Structures are given as structure tokens and as C-alpha cells.
Amino acid sequence: MSEEKIAEEIQDSVPEPEGAANGQETAETVETPESESAEPPTIEEQLAAARAEAEDFKDRWLRSQAEFANARKRMEKQRLDTYTNATVNVMDKLLPIVDDFDRAMENLPEEIIGHSWLEGIQLVQRKLLATLENFNVQPIEALGEPFDPNMHEAITQEPTDEYESGAVCRVLQTGYKIGDRVIRPSLVVVAA
Secondary structure, eight states: OOHHHHHHHHHHHSOOOTTTTTTOOOTTTOOOOOOOOOOOOOHHHHHHHHHHHHHHHHHHHHHHHHHHHHHHHHHHHHHHHHHHHHHHHHHHHHHHHHHHHHHHHHTOOGGGTTOHHHHHHHHHHHHHHHHHHHTTEEEOOOTTSBOOTTTEEEEEEEOOSSSOTTBEEEEEEOOEEETTEEEEOEEEEEEO
């Protein structure tokens, strides 16, 4: 048998639904009553919706711009803090060398003053101090200043007529700071 005959036999064996032969609709093809159709929005409503959507997009864009600017500022501050922390760590290691130079220059024997090699050592000391200045490291001025526990570390008190009570009367070790950040407080004696 050919494929066409098989297809015809299958069609003949399948019963047709009632009324389909007459052109009537079956229960499956019966249309449901149409739901109430909404009227299309007016041009004014469409314009208002478009303006609201544009305003929403603009607001979102402005917020993302502000977030981006804040993130940039935050990253810049973190970068500066990291740089300052690294500088503080390095300078903290150099300060004992500065102290050693200071003590050596304060206690020079009379017989070596004026030697050319001493001038070379003093030049090295000046270069070291210039390096500190290049990194914005400043000595903390303490002598005669009122005692400040944020800048000074008191070792002892001593009676004196030269300074009023509570003022720093001697500096045992110079303190240093970068900007407002103290690297090392000054070791001081406070007038009693």
C-alpha cells in the first residue's frame, strides 16, 4: 500500500466531532467571550509615563555618578593612607640614626673640631635631615610648650623657675610627626 492510501484510511477511521461536518463549531473551538478591552492610553498619558521613566533614568544615572565619585575619593584616601603608613614605617626606622648623629655632634671632642672628615660626617647628617624634610617629617617643638600627651611623653617632673608649671623644661629625645600624625612623641621633662 502506498502512503497516501494509509493516510486516507487513518482519516476515515477517526470519527469527526458532531457538527464539524456541517461547519458548526465544536466545544473546543467555541470562542470565549472577549474580556473587556482596555482603551489605549492617550497621548498625554503616554507622555507622562515617558517623562516619569526619563526622570527615573536620570535619577539612577545621577546616583551612579555620585557613587562613582565617592568610590574614587575613598580609593584616593586609601592610597594616601597607605603611602603615609609606609612613610611612617620607614621614617620610624631612620629616626634612631638621626638621634645617634645628634648625640655624636653634641659630644664632639675639642681636638677633632675643624677636621675635614668631621665636615663630611656633618654633611651626611644634613642630607639625612633633608631627606626627612622631603617626606614632610617635622620635629615636634616641645621646649617651653605646655605638656601635650598627644605629642610628648613625660619621663619625670623637675622643679624649675625658668618655666611655669606644666611646661616642658627639657627635651631628652626629639619627637617627629608627619602632618598631624605623630611618628614618635618627644621624651620630655615637665616643670613642676
